[in-house]
Amino acid sequence: MSTDTPAPEADTPELAAFRREVVAWLEAHRPADPGFLLPESFMEVGSDEQLAFLRAWQKQVWQAGYLGRAWPEAYGGRGRPQVEQDIANAEMARLKVPFCTNTIGLFWAGPLILAIGTEAQKQRYIRGILSADDIWCQGFSEPDNGSDLAACTTRAHRDGDHYVINGAKIWTSLGNHARYMILLARTDPQSKRYAGLSYFLVPMDTPGIETVPIKKLTGEYGFTQTFFTDARIPASCLMGREGEGWKIAMMTLTFERGASGGQAGGLSRMAVTVDDVIALAQRVKRDGRPAIEDPWVRDQLARFVIESRGDRLSTERQRIPALVSERPDAIPLSNKLRLSEHHRRLMQFALSLQGSHAARWVGDAAAPDGGLWPRSYFNAFAATIGGGPSQIQSNIVAERVLGLPKD
Known part of the structure; x- marks a missing residue:
């Protein structure tokens, strides 16, 4: 959530009216207690009923115009000033409404696609990210490499109009629920470290992709390990050019870590303050x-x-x-x-x-x-x-x- 938000007393008359509008809508549409334990963030979504509840809430917030408010209208946003989304975010946090579950799409993949994606990619992916119809996950970490992202060993070799992927990723939040994955894989097997890595937008229903849930210390799930066995994806899934994966991954991390703006908004977790x-x-x-x-x-x-x-x-x-x-x-x-x-x-x-x-x-x-x-x-x-x-x-x-x- 952006914290770059003007205090209510600093609002212009127009922004003050917008803030009142947001508060009135949130108070009128806050969902009732579902009767089961809600996760604190997307990293704890472990059941279909949790996901269904949170997806429905995100879609409702988006349809009301309080999610993706600063994103272009052409792709499902509202094309409004960022300060309006900041106000909506602040009021969601203050009123402690549920978070928007498609965090990787809203905060990482979506801003990246809007920043450097092709027009076809923006038209294909952004609206589904906002509506939560298309859940996204991230395929960066690997079982044997810890936090050493540059040691990536998952391979993707070109075969005509497709890439064939083999390898494994771990700590894939929402992996068993996601429709798409942002994936870092090595396209040049002779390369080392940063060179030879490429970045893909991968459909998770591709044959050869398997997710295995991981139980956490809390007893919750939410993470998976993801296995790729001769998984063939269209070459159009490549983002940027071959060999640019490290640069694009680093740009993704600036969105993930909040060092770059442009996120869709909403809450990314149920904050305990x-x-x-x-x-x-x-x-x-x-x-x-x-x-x-x-x-x-x-x-x-x-x-x-x-x-x-x-x-x-x-x-x-x-x-x-x-x-x-x-x-x-x-x-x-x-x-x-x-x-x-x-x-x-x-x-x-x-x-x-x-x-x-x-x-x-x-x-x-x-x-x-x-x-x-x-x-x-x-x-x-x-x-x-x-x-x-x-x-x-x-x-x-x-x-x-x-x-x-x-x-």
Whole structure:
């Protein structure tokens, strides 16, 4: 979700009217509790009923005009100023409505296709991304290569008007539900590292593609391992030219990590915020008294509030050249690292407030808030790994912002 959002008091009369319109629509159309556990993000969607509920919600938001609002009308958007989408995003977050499940399409693949795709690709893919009719997944990570994306061994060799793909990918979020995959594969088997990689938009119903669900520590699914065995895809699935895969993958990651704008909007997860932790501290007991009365707890909460507010203000700061002229890339390149680690530490602190109750899991009647907190804590690690682990993000900031040597 974009946080580059004007405060309500800064709205022009036109934007204030639009904000009221968004709020009225969200309050009138907020879906009722479905009666089953909803995932926190697209990485936890593990059942058909969860996906159906979230797809229906995304389509409703799009049809109302509050998703893809700044994307071109020709492809299913509304062609409106980005600030209107920012306002819609902010109100969705404030009112805690469900997230839009097609995250990889809305936030990564869609912006990439709009930026460098052909006209045929834009016409073919963008509307389905917005409506959630076409769910997307990502085929970057591999079982034997960890976070070393350049060590990609999945092969794609040209055979007439097709490419034949062999290999495996892992941690494929929504892999068993997706219609398309953004895939990085090696088209030059003699190449090493960055050269010889190519980028494809792959139909997941292609014969020879198999997905196997992976059960997570939380008991949820959402991830799969994906196997390619002589899977033949049309040559038109190639994005850009052969050998440009690394460049296009890096562009994809700038969208994924929030360093580049142009995303469709909506919520990418059901955010648990510092305000929720403050409310928790008012309810749980510490030494027989509300935890929030403990000076140490109050001090820690104040630190989290300051950090959270600082992250929001940093996004506004980056729009003012005079404030970021010395290191213009510092904020966008550090966003993913700062936000994911902040959330992980916040969830860990929330657990510390609960004492032995922190061990109570979803389904335990005595679990605070139905087991939300331990589940959120374990799920928080996903964001510190996906899109580049925190260690790699720290190296990126060190090298590209601070100018430190690789060694």
